Structures are given as structure tokens and as C-alpha cells.
Amino acid sequence: MSDQPYEGRYEGQYEGYDPYPGPQQQQRQGQPQQPQQQQPPQPEWQQHTQQWEGQTWETQVQPSMPAADTTYLPPQGYQAYPEPQTYGTVGQPQPLPQEAPAPTRAPEWTPAYQPPVQQAPGTGSAATPDTASGYGPPTVTGNARVTDAQRARAEGRSPIIEPGIQPAALTAVLGLLLSGTAAIGQYAHVVPLVLLQAVTAAGWFRLNGMWPARQGIALAFLGAVTADVALLAAGRENAPAAILGTLGVWVLLTLVLQLRSHADPDTRMYGLMATVTSAALAIIATGHLAAEPDAVTVGAAAVAVAILARALPLPTAASVVVALLAAAGAGIAVGGMTDLGSKGAFLGLGAGVCALIGHRVASYDYPSRFVHFTAGVALPLAAAAPAVYLLGRALG
Numbered sequence: 180m181s182d183q184p185y186e187g188r189y190e191g192q193y194e195g196y197d198p199y200p201g202p203q204q205q206q207r208q209g210q211p212q213q214p215q216q217q218q219p220p221q222p223e224w225q226q227h228t229q230q231w232e233g234q235t236w237e238t239q240v241q242p243s244m245p246a247a248d249t250t251y252l253p254p255q256g257y258q259a260y261p262e263p264q265t266y267g268t269v270g271q272p273q274p275l276p277q278e279a280p281a282p283t284r285a286p287e288w289t290p291a292y293q294p295p296v297q298q299a300p301g302t303g304s305a306a307t308p309d310t311a312s313g314y315g316p317p318t319v320t321g322n323a324r325v326t327d328a329q330r331a332r333a334e335g336r337s338p339i340i341e342p343g344i345q346p347a348a349l350t351a352v353l354g355l356l357l358s359g360t361a362a363i364g365q366y367a368h369v370v371p372l373v374l375l376q377a378v379t380a381a382g383w384f385r386l387n388g389m390w391p392a393r394q395g396i397a398l399a400f401l402g403a404v405t406a407d408v409a410l411l412a413a414g415r416e417n418a419p420a421a422i423l424g425t426l427g428v429w430v431l432l433t434l435v436l437q438l439r440s441h442a443d444p445d446t447r448m449y450g451l452m453a454t455v456t457s458a459a460l461a462i463i464a465t466g467h468l469a470a471e472p473d474a475v476t477v478g479a480a481a482v483a484v485a486i487l488a489r490a491l492p493l494p495t496a497a498s499v500v501v502a503l504l505a506a507a508g509a510g511i512a513v514g515g516m517t518d519l520g521s522k523g524a525f526l527g528l529g530a531g532v533c534a535l536i537g538h539r540v541a542s543y544d545y546p547s548r549f550v551h552f553t554a555g556v557a558l559p560l561a562a563a564a565p566a567v568y569l570l571g572r573a574l575g
Contacts, residue, residue: 341542342555347490349556354483361475372468376403376461379561382554383457395454402429403461418469429458466564473517474571477510481527482534482563484509506531522574529566537562
């Protein structure tokens, strides 16, 4: 349909809007509006379509757009885009923004103190502070602590350090005390035995890295003393019942105490195993008190000689062979002074094998010096107690 009614209504209030200002606009403002020409008849669908044929909204003459300023060129390396088209912009075009200056690079920080460069010994090149001191470069976040055992494995070395000659000498002294007091009597034999059990209980906890563990050490040592008292009260004939009965009661007691603990499950399990093992080793050492006096005399002397031979500066295989031969020889020599005779060689050899096993356990995973003087001293004698008791009854 035609839009003549709308044209008359808004013609007096607003002027038309011509989006493309130009010379025609000036002529339109200077001359009165001419009547529209007769248009040909339109189809029916166009007659019902609203069309806007009024004048434009712009009433002022706009200046023509100047030519694009060619003084600004885009920097190299960027794709140039065409200038945007403007329609009916009021006023002069705004100048293009200037290119932002490139950020300047901050100067590098230089420490005020530079460590002196040292001369590497035996070479003509200068050694850096890291290589000269043996430490790596300093870091901000820190590095995880690397144990001596991990460093030894990374370097291809064995993480095992044997106790050495001093712990071996202490083991020999304690073994000779056990051997000498066994010939005197049970009550004299209890004194070095209690000392052995105390060092065994403390050494096992220290070997497992649990220190100080006063409650666990006291519990294990109390179990060993209880086994000694039960054995003295029941006699050598009932030694297995006294030792195994005490061990069973102490395992149950340790389990109950760990269940009452408020630590996390992993810590409780670790403490349970360490306490049970320490108590078992200390209680099993009571086998020296349960064995025949002659067997204890031969076995303890053989352990003392075997550990001294093992501490000699020899290769591992040769040192083990020499230690076993020395234990058998000590068994023959001391057995000749007792009723065992030449059978003492078998007893000395068996005690020497168990002692070397305990010595090997005490040498595990870069232990500290305190471990060497506790577990390294006591474990060879404690591990040899079952062999001394069983072989003594078999050969006696």
C-alpha cells in the first residue's frame, strides 16, 4: 500500500535522513519539495508493504570527506587493512593513534658479591664454586634430601657399610664374657646376657630409623628379662615353654598397645613390626641361658673369633670363608677343653654362620655410627643363640 498518510504527518516535524550526504542534499534544502511523479501500478504484495520515502534526518550540510592520509603506513610484518567507511560523520575525522613505543628491556640483575674463582688442584683451569665445593647450585624451592644409600646406588656403589673393627672387638669381648661366665653358673651368666639383650633391643630400633623409641625399647627389654626370670624359675628342662610362652604373650601385648595408639595405620603397622621383632630377638637371646654350659662356652667363643676375622680388610667372599674357618677352628680348640671334643667344630661352624647373618643385617643401608655400636655388636651373638641351644642339645 502507499505511504502517503505517513509522509504528511511527519513532514512538518522532522526532515528525512539521507545516509549519503552530497550535492543533492544542498539542492533538496534550497528548493521546495516537488510533488512526486506518477508511479506505475504495483503488484498487490507491494501495495501492502510499508515503505519509507520521506526526507532524511540530517539537516546540516556535511563537508566532503578528504582523501585518506597516506602519511601513516602500517609497520612491516603486519597485514594492512582498508580504512573503514564512514557514513554521515559529524566534524573532522579523528587522527589515527600513534604507534606505541616498544617496551624497553629491563637490565639484568647482577649480584653485588661474586665468589672468588678458585684454581682446581692439578689442572690449569679455574674451578667454579659449585665444582670446587662439591655442592650444586643454590635453588629457591629446595631439593629433596638424598640419603647416602640413594647416592651410593646412583653412583653404582653398594649401600652396605660393615660395622668395622671396633664393633667387632666389642662383640668379641661380650662373647668371651658369655663364654667364661657360662662355665661358672647360671646366675653369673645372667649378667652379660642382660647386657646383650638391652643392646639388642636398642640396636634394632635404631637400625630401623626409629629413635628415640623409649617405650618400644623398654617393652622389648622387659620381655627379655621376663623370659630370663621364667627360665630360671622353670629350669633348663622347660626352656622352650618359657621362651616361646613369653614371646607369645609379648606379641599379644604389643598388638594391644598398638591398637590403642592414635597414630595413622601405616605408622602403627611399622611400630608394631619393629617392636615385635626387637622383642623376639631379645627374648631369643635367652637361648644362651637355656643351652648347656659347654655349648655356650664353645659357641660364644666361636662367634667372637668369627666376627674378628670378618672385620679383616679382605674381599667379601674371602672374608666370609676366613670367618667360617676361624669359627670352626675355635670350636675345635675350645671344644677340646670341654666334653664336646671335636664335635665343637660343628657347633662353632653353625654359630659362626648365624653370627655372620646377624653381622650382615647390622650392615644394611648406610647405618649411623650408633647403629654399628648397638646392632653391630649385639645381633651376631643374639642370632647365634638358637644354633647354640639346638646344636648343643643335638651334640651333647
